[in-house]
Amino acid sequence: MRIRLKEARNKKAVTQKEIALYLGMAVNSYQNIEYGICGTIEAKWLKLFEYFDGEYPLHELMKNTERKET
Numbered sequence: 001m002r003i004r005l006k007e008a009r010n011k012k013a014v015t016q017k018e019i020a021l022y023l024g025m026a027v028n029s030y031q032n033i034e035y036g037i038c039g040t041i042e043a044k045w046l047k048l049f050e051y052f053d054g055e056y057p058l059h060e061l062m063k064n065t066e067r068k069e070t
Helices: 003-011 016-023 027-034 042-051
Strands: none
Touching: 003 027, 016 027, 016 042
């Protein structure tokens, strides 16, 4: 799980659905990012950084972003 990403979302008191809408993606796609199932493109990470007002450094949001092998 992307602990920092979930922490940032909870601190801002927004749902996964709200962030997914902001990013222009399906909720389950955003959930896969937050749960560490898959990554996302750089542009989406930059939008997340902006969404959280730069409160978390980008590298912190992206921690453990390597795609898990199945």
